[in-house]
Amino acid sequence: xxxxxxxxxxxxxxxxxxxxxxxxxxxxxxxxxxxxxxxxxxxxxxxxxxxxxxxxxxxxxxxxxxxxxxxxxxxxxxxxxxxxxxxxxxxxxxxxxxxxxxxxxxxxxxxxxxxxxxxxxxxxxxxxxxxxxxxxxxxxxxxxxxxxxxxx
Amino acid sequence: xxxxxxxxxxxxxxxxxxxxxxxxxxxxxxxxxxxxxxxxxxxxxxxxxxxxxxxxxxxxxxxxxxxxxxxxxxxxxxxxxxxxxxxxxxxxxxxxxxxxxxxxxxxxxxxxxxxxxxxxxxxxxxxxxxxxxxxxxxxxxxxxxxxxxxxx
DNA sequence: TATTTTTTGTTGCAATTACAGCAAATTAGT
DNA sequence: ACTAATTTGCTGTAATTGCAACAAAAAATA
Numbered sequence: 001x002x003x004x005x006x007x008x009x010x011x012x013x014x015x016x017x018x019x020x021x022x023x024x025x026x027x028x029x030x031x032x033x034x035x036x037x038x039x040x041x042x043x044x045x046x047x048x049x050x051x052x053x054x055x056x057x058x059x060x061x062x063x064x065x066x067x068x069x070x071x072x073x074x075x076x077x078x079x080x081x082x083x084x085x086x087x088x089x090x091x092x093x094x095x096x097x098x099x100x101x102x103x104x105x106x107x108x109x110x111x112x113x114x115x116x117x118x119x120x121x122x123x124x125x126x127x128x129x130x131x132x133x134x135x136x137x138x139x140x141x142x143x144x145x146x147x148x149x150x151x152x
Numbered sequence: 153x154x155x156x157x158x159x160x161x162x163x164x165x166x167x168x169x170x171x172x173x174x175x176x177x178x179x180x181x182x183x184x185x186x187x188x189x190x191x192x193x194x195x196x197x198x199x200x201x202x203x204x205x206x207x208x209x210x211x212x213x214x215x216x217x218x219x220x221x222x223x224x225x226x227x228x229x230x231x232x233x234x235x236x237x238x239x240x241x242x243x244x245x246x247x248x249x250x251x252x253x254x255x256x257x258x259x260x261x262x263x264x265x266x267x268x269x270x271x272x273x274x275x276x277x278x279x280x281x282x283x284x285x286x287x288x289x290x291x292x293x294x295x296x297x298x299x300x301x302x303x304x
Numbered sequence: 305t306a307t308t309t310t311t312t313g314t315t316g317c318a319a320t321t322a323c324a325g326c327a328a329a330t331t332a333g334t
Numbered sequence: 335a336c337t338a339a340t341t342t343g344c345t346g347t348a349a350t351t352g353c354a355a356c357a358a359a360a361a362a363t364a
């Protein structure tokens with residue numbers, strides 16, 4: 001069975017490092033761009049749902065969002081029919097940065113797919129979707145304390 | 153052009169979280185297992201090469217390795233023909249943990265590939281290798297300060 | 305309706321991460 | 335051989351990360 005974990009980790013770390021460097025010019029550090037894009041795509045989303053979307057820790061997401069709020073990219077708005085939830089929206093400043101992030105992501109994606117034909121790229125995307133579903137499901141199990149089925 | 157960056161990020165984060173949880177029983181935190189496995193595979197490797205292998209920051213690797221040394225999993229040995237390099241080797245304790253890590257990785261890999269046929273899995277691995285090469289090369293360029301070719 | 309469970313926001317805290325920067329050793333270039 | 339550039343190990347420091355824990359609100363259940 002071929003090994004795929006390593007290259008996925010390597011790719012993810014390299015992309016992460018690239019983003020950290022490139023997005024500095026917009027005063028975005030670390031994974032902030034991830035949250036900003038998702039809030040753009042899901043206006044009014046709450047922090048916990050955002051964390052689930054991205055498969056990151058609740059408090060990590062909460063603090064990243066709070067920093068975006070402090071920087072003026074995102075605003076929190078109390079839900080109208082709910083006294084607990086705080087809905088997230090991009091501010092005008094956040095909306096202005098968004099297209100730059102998207103351009104960067106599109107370019108990174110292009111670079112990543114350079115050596116693949118269009119149909120190979122489509123295949124790859126489909127494979128990754130399947131892998132993603134399985135791995136996140138496994139993660140949910142492990143998080144709940146499920147013991148993985150093999151001897152230690 | 154299909155989007156592959158997101159699923160790769162999601163998969164990597166989920167795998168990372170799984171590893172963090174599973175490896176606690178061996179007193180390994182965060183990405184420590186990555187370093188331990190690579191030192192097993194490259195006995196005598198120095199920290200900077202290890203960092204390059206994994207595409208992580210020099211100091212991140214150095215501190216992770218130092219923690220492995222403090223915990224007794226790894227030892228540093230000054231090179232015989234060289235007064236600067238410190239070669240890394242697993243201790244007996246490190247060698248004992250290694251098979252457990254490998255079993256965990258193999259299982260994670262199996263789970264990830266559950267929905268793919270063997271030939272699809274082989275294809276996926278080949279695609280990812282190509283992507284990895286491109287992305288890490290791009291990262292090297294960005295690190296050197298190369299401006300990416302599109303308007304901001 | 306009353307009670308229990310889950311969800312959501314938040315903070316404390318210890319650890320990891322990563323940028324700067326330094327000194328010493330090595331290597332490359334003249 | 336000499337100088338400049340690179341490599342390697344290391345530390346300071348600020349930031350991010352993530353586990354634990356809490357309170358309040360909401361949802362689920364009896």
